[in-house]
Amino acid sequence: MFRTPAAVAGAVLVAAMVVLAVIGPPIWGEAAEHIDAGAILQGSSAAHPLGTDNLGRDLLARVLVAGRYSLLLALAAALIGATAGIVLGALPSVLPARPARLVTGAVNALVAFPGLLLAMFTAVVAGLGARGAVLGIGAAIAPGFARLTQTLAASVAGADYVSAARMLGVPRRRILARHVLPNIAEPLILHLTQALGGALLGLAGMSFLGLGVQPPSFDWGRLLFDGFGRIYVTPEVALGPALAVALAGIGFNLLGDALARGAARTSAPRTKAVAPESADPGEPEPGAVLDVRDLTVTFPGGVTPVRGVSLSAAPGEIVGLVGESGSGKSLTAAAIGGLVPYPGVVGHARLRLDGRDVAGLSRKELGTSLAMVFQDPMASLNPALKVGGQLAEVAVVHQGATRAEARARAVDRLGHVHLPEPGRQARRHPHELSGGMRQRAVIAMGLMGTPRLIIADEPTTALDVTVQRQILRLLREVTEETGSAVLFISHDIAVVGELCDRVVVMYAGRVVEELPADRLTDGAHPYTRALIASLPDMDTDRSLPLASIPGRQPAPAEVGDGCAFAPRCPLATDACAAGRPPLVEHGPAHRVACWEVTCTSTA
Amino acid sequence: MHIDGLTVRFGAFTAVDSVTLEVPPGRIVGLVGESGSGKSSLAKAVCGLVPHTGRVTGASRVQMVFQDPYASLDPRMRVGESVAEALLRMPRQARAAEVERLLGLVSLPAEAAGRYPRELSGGQRQRVAIARALGAEPDLLVADEITSALDVSVQGAVLNLVRSLRDRLGLPILFISHNLAVVRYVCDEVAVMHRGRLVEHGPTEDVVGSPGQDYTRTLLEAVPRLRR
Ligand SMILES: Nc1ncnc2c1ncn2[C@@H]1O[C@H](COP(=O)(O)OP(=O)(O)OP(=O)(O)O)[C@@H](O)[C@H]1O
Ligand code: SF4
Ligand SMILES: [Mg+2]
Numbered sequence: 008m009f010r011t012p013a014a015v016a017g018a019v020l021v022a023a024m025v026v027l028a029v030i031g032p033p034i035w036g037e038a039a040e041h042i043d044a045g046a047i048l049q050g051s052s053a054a055h056p057l058g059t060d061n062l063g064r065d066l067l068a069r070v071l072v073a074g075r076y077s078l079l080l081a082l083a084a085a086l087i088g089a090t091a092g093i094v095l096g097a098l099p100s101v102l103p104a105r106p107a108r109l110v111t112g113a114v115n116a117l118v119a120f121p122g123l124l125l126a127m128f129t130a131v132v133a134g135l136g137a138r139g140a141v142l143g144i145g146a147a148i149a150p151g152f153a154r155l156t157q158t159l160a161a162s163v164a165g166a167d168y169v170s171a172a173r174m175l176g177v178p179r180r181r182i183l184a185r186h187v188l189p190n191i192a193e194p195l196i197l198h199l200t201q202a203l204g205g206a207l208l209g210l211a212g213m214s215f216l217g218l219g220v221q222p223p224s225f226d227w228g229r230l231l232f233d234g235f236g237r238i239y240v241t242p243e244v245a246l247g248p249a250l251a252v253a254l255a256g257i258g259f260n261l262l263g264d265a266l267a268r269g270a271a272r273t274s275a276p277r278t279k280a281v282a283p284e285s286a287d288p289g290e291p292e293p294g295a296v297l298d299v300r301d302l303t304v305t306f307p308g309g310v311t312p313v314r315g316v317s318l319s320a321a322p323g324e325i326v327g328l329v330g331e332s333g334s335g336k337s338l339t340a341a342a343i344g345g346l347v348p349y350p351g352v353v354g355h356a357r358l359r360l361d362g363r364d365v366a367g368l369s370r371k372e373l374g375t376s377l378a379m380v381f382q383d384p385m386a387s388l389n390p391a392l393k394v395g396g397q398l399a400e401v402a403v404v405h406q407g408a409t410r411a412e413a414r415a416r417a418v419d420r421l422g423h424v425h426l427p428e429p430g431r432q433a434r435r436h437p438h439e440l441s442g443g444m445r446q447r448a449v450i451a452m453g454l455m456g457t458p459r460l461i462i463a464d465e466p467t468t469a470l471d472v473t474v475q476r477q478i479l480r481l482l483r484e485v486t487e488e489t490g491s492a493v494l495f496i497s498h499d500i501a502v503v504g505e506l507c508d509r510v511v512v513m514y515a516g517r518v519v520e521e522l523p524a525d526r527l528t529d530g531a532h533p534y535t536r537a538l539i540a541s542l543p544d545m546d547t548d549r550s551l552p553l554a555s556i557p558g559r560q561p562a563p564a565e566v567g568d569g570c571a572f573a574p575r576c577p578l579a580t581d582a583c584a585a586g587r588p589p590l591v592e593h594g595p596a597h598r599v600a601c602w603e604v605t606c607t608s609t610a
Numbered sequence: 611m612h613i614d615g616l617t618v619r620f621g622a623f624t625a626v627d628s629v630t631l632e633v634p635p636g637r638i639v640g641l642v643g644e645s646g647s648g649k650s651s652l653a654k655a656v657c658g659l660v661p662h663t664g665r666v667t668g669a670s671r672v673q674m675v676f677q678d679p680y681a682s683l684d685p686r687m688r689v690g691e692s693v694a695e696a697l698l699r700m701p702r703q704a705r706a707a708e709v710e711r712l713l714g715l716v717s718l719p720a721e722a723a724g725r726y727p728r729e730l731s732g733g734q735r736q737r738v739a740i741a742r743a744l745g746a747e748p749d750l751l752v753a754d755e756i757t758s759a760l761d762v763s764v765q766g767a768v769l770n771l772v773r774s775l776r777d778r779l780g781l782p783i784l785f786i787s788h789n790l791a792v793v794r795y796v797c798d799e800v801a802v803m804h805r806g807r808l809v810e811h812g813p814t815e816d817v818v819g820s821p822g823q824d825y826t827r828t829l830l831e832a833v834p835r836l837r838r
Pocket of ligand 2: 533571572574580588600604
């Protein structure tokens, strides 16, 4: 999280402020109150680096001591604002419809109202002094919190688990307390950090306007107010408090930003390669669009979800990658596209796209030669923008098309993925489409360019077989037209078996079997066979229970030395737990990693 | 349960167009159709989650199990707490035992109650969601694509569970899926939806064996088959 200089600066500044608040008053308290009639209204000197005030008190000491009071007032104001705002923002979700609308309307009006005016108005009503200023700034902060709470609560309120609770008859107040608030706490806390910075500046402003802290108390704003009259004679007396306010404000804002960015899922820009499992890259496959050898993805703590995966795809070929969730399919795809999230580390002996090392490609070159379609269509669509506009954007940015061309192409592509009435759909927002329609829109987005490799990660999980078939046919059309290749990731072995050319089966981070798709029923690995057996088809005997694989796949950190499938494998022997079976040839275009299969066939 | 002339509109768009359908006691009725055909909208209307016209009678306590077991459990609640939300009407002391009974009903060990959803596999989460729904003592269970987010290796166990709930509890189930092979395996009857309308409805063998509509035939042909 603290990888950027801005984040480090924010953390250091905030830490310094906290230290100052703790140690300031005990150390410099006396000096700050020490009246010296002989040194009134002085400028900077060796004894008083920031000068003295009208009673001869040392201004540097006063600035250092004022830190605690300033920060405490800011904290109080931010907490008051946050509490009021969260209550206001949460009210509409518990009130009946009419009062709820009233509250929402009031919040909207307050958000539009200038914060400083709100603060001054409240402060004047509440009375001059620290209390009025704190309440004023709290009032100025509250509407922002209310709006944020409302937005966040609305998004959580749409979640399936809230629908489930509603159907169970869980009361609204309990839903709010148990489901909504805990799930929105994180962004609210981040916002509080930033609000603290704002409150600090706001309070200083109030004191500076004479509306805040009154003598003999003093905070940074008050010191600034007192020093301001002398700014043309001895500017340094105003400089101290001004600098303190600015540094603290900047610190809290930087830290808040960094925390917010850390909380949002970020992906590392480009992950560096580490030493691969086998150092021998071997001979590159001639003519392959995708050529991967010994791909490894590691996370700190020795967690290795992808372990030495080798893959290739010829022009026009659709390669299916199957395996249950957690087997490393998506990370394999992410590693190829340089999208492994921080702090993952990618290693490989070879990673070539269209005959070129991926490491040597620029972000833009990679972007045009590789298209990725993800599992969750909403991750690729901006909910605020119309579908057509988002697609057109791709053509404008990547291909330098004009707006009109881009729009026409977007509508054409939407029709291409069999979205009914593409012209009308282009004008709709993502949430107005069904899950299946959204995914088709995302696929259309991937087809706006002419990529060499299309990686489609579970693009059809939310789709029915009719659409799956159409989309696979569409992908096939594209590959035949352009000679590109497709890496099609799915946990549905039936879809992959029917629609791909070749199937690669993954289990616990490794390839366990690789074979032509039309020979999937001849799969030799016990895992492949179990997958096929547990698949209901149109001939399954309905009177018998369906087969399923007992147990579960080991998590990446649990994978030991032996065959990872051993605990669930009906054929497992002692040899299986002891050593990992290598992936070896098993007939033409067929490779298997299983001791039982390879030993029996060679014996 | 009886659905009579149910219509769901989103603005000018009609997602469900005057559907009439019956789910008899102890039967699993499958609802199939391509994406956008209105299956989920119908399900939500039956559960009272979207505004609609028409009548739903004979089911006062409908519970729904959602498609995505990763989204339907609160990530910050332990499994036991989530299931117990269905039991708020019970005295607090009785809840733990009931949670254990419900988890047992879906073949989960009692210790699962202390775990968080992220520590469970997709199939286990879906079972938790089913246990929670059963806790409300529903007279109709609506299962919307409950296995489409699951791995084939665990799908079998969830489908077996659905069938055993019907056999053991006599629970009527509206089972929504676009996977006809799955529907054929679990359902006693199949209803086919197309563009918001019900186009065919009958016993599973009949609809799958001798479909009366071209649309049903298209759906059947689209079922992926492994090439042998
Ligand atoms: N909130 C909404 N506003 C406008 N239209 C909507 C809304 N929700 C759904 N629709 C429309 O209703 C139709 C049916 O949607 P529904 O989600 O019920 O389909 P489905 O059969 O469940 O599809 P899928 O299998 O893709 O989830 C779609 O055409 C969709 O665009
Ligand atoms: S190596 Fe052993 S445990 Fe692994 S799949 Fe083969 S037989 Fe089963
Ligand atoms: Mg649906």
